Amino acid sequence: MVTAENAHASPTDADETGERCDAIEDALWASGRELPIVDAPARERADAARNRRRILAAAERLFDELGVDQVSMDAIAAEARVGKGTLFRRFGDRAGLARALVDERERRFQDEFIRGAPPLGPGAPPADRLVAFGIGMLEILEARGELIAAAERRSRQRAGPYPAYCAHIAVLLREAAPAIDADFVADALLGTLSARLVLHQRHERGMPLERLVDGWEDLVRRLLR
Amino acid sequence: MVTAENAHASPTDADETGERCDAIEDALWASGRELPIVDAPARERADAARNRRRILAAAERLFDELGVDQVSMDAIAAEARVGKGTLFRRFGDRAGLARALVDERERRFQDEFIRGAPPLGPGAPPADRLVAFGIGMLEILEARGELIAAAERRSRQRAGPYPAYCAHIAVLLREAAPAIDADFVADALLGTLSARLVLHQRHERGMPLERLVDGWEDLVRRLLR
DNA sequence: GAGTGGAATCGAACTACGGTCCGGTTTCCC
DNA sequence: GGGAAACCGGACCGTAGTTCGATTCCACTC
16 A cells, blocks of 8 residues: 555655754743643654654645645545544644644744743843744744644643743743733733734734734733833 | 424523614624624514524523533434524524524623723723723623633634624723724733633633632733823 | 564544535415 | 415535554564
């Protein structure tokens, strides 16, 4: 069944999926969340790895071509030349697959936020870091909003990077304004960066990206002044 | 098929669905939205009215008994002794049915907000009205959160009372702080009152209602001070 | 390096659910 | 009573997600 033609049929050459970053993992543990379950297990069988890559490549291709919510899971499985069971065992559900596709980018973002250069990373005043966080998030949403909306479909708060974002924002808020209910306000701020909301503002209400950026900055400054 | 037993089998005695309030309608029009389509049409046939009542009663019963997202549309149709087609033609989709079930309460809330007594209604300072709005919304969510979450499932921003809430909040914000981007901040504030988020905070994170109330008030005051 | 036991994985058939369609029936107005 | 419009409801469709027997792979032995 595995022909020579599709034995290494992955056009995305993201082959080094095995790379880990212990610093990020530690930071995530410290923030009290589990790691996202989108990686390969420690020892992955060769056929499983091949199928995982083929599924991700097929999904990326179809999403790109047709739009995220015009593509069924059956279509992805067929395009990847893989059974449905394989698809779902690998990624859990549709949201898990979407999460896997944005995971690399989100990891990089978390990395920059935790240990990158100011103003996003440590060193800058907390208000500036918060502003930079929102801008970075809005940029990611601009590029991958549909996908992230699909990843957040079931419950945004439960899975994915939400708890980590929440914890990081809360830390900054406590630093900048100790009197504040940091966890509550973190949820409030993150609500502004919900994929569904931003997509609606951008495409249905026609608000330009700069307006969202300015709005975010003003919101943060007003809260922390 | 229609037996005497279920001919008027509606335990909810919301029989006067025909009552209209032109003031509210005008206000809603002024805010640029359409009216919610959950009413009976102007002239409803007798069998249609009977079936609508039976569907609403059945849904209420099953939702109460089993929890909102443990009840399928088939089950509601069966419990109401009605075909699936009838159910969907009447209410459009699952969200529409849920909206119909909270509609009366939301209308009352909109009414109080537009023309009721202060601090919710006109007369109080805008900041106080905003605080009261959030508290009222949180109370509704406390009582009917699951149902409202179901009503918001597809796109919160597009359907239901969201546009009206948004417009009203924006008016208050402009009054209290003309320099603010009122539409943007209205979305931000309403994000805090999203049914999904509040349910998560209340039941999964165990935050007490008073904390959400205090958090909301502090958030509004900080923004407008 | 070939063989083997057993666990991990594969994938097509299956279930359940939301939503649509359309021929037949009921209701209402005249 | 008659005709047209509105309505009814069950069969039907596409999709997300599950199951489980068949298959593939890998570690270990000889």
